[in-house]
Amino acid sequence: MRNILVIGLLLLIFGSCASKKDILYLQDSAEYNNSALNYSVPKIQPNDILKIEIGALIEESAIPYNRSQAGTGGASIEIMQLEGYLVSEENTINFPILGILSTKDKTVKEFENHLKKELQDGGHFKSPSVSIRLLNAKVAILGEVNSPGTYNFTEQNISLFQALGYAGDLTINGKREDIIFIRETNGNRTISHIDLTSAEFLNSEFNQIRPNDVIIVNPNAPKIKSAGFVGNASSVIAVVSILLSTVILITR
Missing domain, CATH: 1.10.287 (Helix Hairpins)
Known part of the structure; x- marks a missing residue:
């Protein structure tokens, strides 16, 4: 007995106990060393908020084309969002002087070039400068991470590992070989599963975070086993x- x-x-x-095989990241990284990046720039989506700044050789002439005349150097992101341009459900914005402009199927850079061309071809400016930035990009990270929550970012793009870094990395109980990744684009929802123990995902589109992505880290088997009566x-x-x-x- x-x-x-x-x-x-x-x-x-x-x-x-969890084995080393279940915990270590990118265990086959040598196989993917020096591989080409697979990155596509996201398109502007409805409900995006854009900060648009127009510059000209004569600064005063650009004032009517800029929504805010005050400097935004020390402004908070919330104030900048209130002064930004909200993309409608029809993928348009209402821009001063020019009126309704379509953002459909355009990246931020493509819309910059489009707006610059509109200003030049319409005789508004000879050599205008156009700067556009997305103000409300965010990613939600839930489950077995040290600091779950929704995180804003203003960079052009961030990687999956950078996003997980915002959340303080996975806990020791996070299921690294089956991360749930939810992405919505043009009204379509995609749910994918990512294995962080393999470097294969680095060559996929899910290595780069897009606005409104959701990352869910489920608990691993030892965590689930310990979640019963005894704790x-x-x-x-x-x-x-x-x-x-x-x-x-x-x-x-």
Whole structure:
């Protein structure tokens, strides 16, 4: 009886442990070293908020084309969003002087070039400068990470690992080989599964975060096993130790 309990205790201890294979990132990274990047620039989507700044050789002539005349150097992101251009459900914005402009199927850079051409061809400016930035890009990171939440970013693009870095990385209980990745583009939802223990995903479109992506990190098997009545592995060991001591006292 005593031997059976000892064996059971050992099985519980080792069964609640995660192996190195389940924890380490990019275990086959050597196979993907120096591989080409697979990156596509996201298109402007409805409900995006754009910051648009127009510059000209004579600065005063560009004032009517800029929504805010005040400097935005120290402005918060919330104030900048209020002064930005909200993309409508029809993929348009209402721009001063020029009126309704379509953003459909255009990246930020492509819309910059389009707006610059409109200003030049319409005789508004000879050599205008156009700067556009997306103000409300965000990614939601949920589950077994150290700081789950929604994170804003203003960079042109960030990688999946950078996004996970915002959330403080996965906990030791995160299921690294099956990260759920939800992406919505043009009204279509895509749900994919990513294995962080393999470098293969680095060559996929999901290595780059797009605005409104959702990342879900599920708990691994040891975490799920420990989520029952006893709570965790240390509790299991304590309970089994008490049972073992009790049996030893009874059988003496």
